[in-house]
Amino acid sequence: MREIPLDFLLTCSTNSLSEYQLRRLNEAANLKSRALEMIEDAVDREVEARLACWLRMHKDDLVKAFSSIEAPNEAMIRHWLAKHEEEILRMIPAVHPQKSIDLGNGEPRQLAANASAVDRGPSDTNHLG
DSSP states (O other): OOOOHHHHHHOOOOHHHHHHHHHHHHHHHHHHHHHHHHHHHHHHHHHHHHHHHHHHHHHHHHHHTTTTTSSSSHHHHHHHHHTTTHHHHSSSOOOOOOOOOSSSSSEEOOOOOOOOOHHHOOOOOGGGO
């Protein structure tokens, strides 16, 4: 924790106190903004990791589903994602309630803020093969 300059605060003018207060409020707001950006980045990385885990567990199903097709087009992938939407959403952590994700139906879904760790799917390292 930073040392508070009590000598200065007790002896400075009202204008100086006001300036000090505004500077500290500005610094606090900047720190909060940077912290929020870091949290959002961490949530994004967690989503990417969980998606990779889910894809790793279902890769064979995906390959089998698309094996009769030379190259899946975007519509087919979006259809498959929409079909498995609930399962995918359960795996995404609900750390940031403002986050939403588009799973192929063109309508972004708000991530559930009340999903438990169990609802979100596996998160331990045993699934990271």
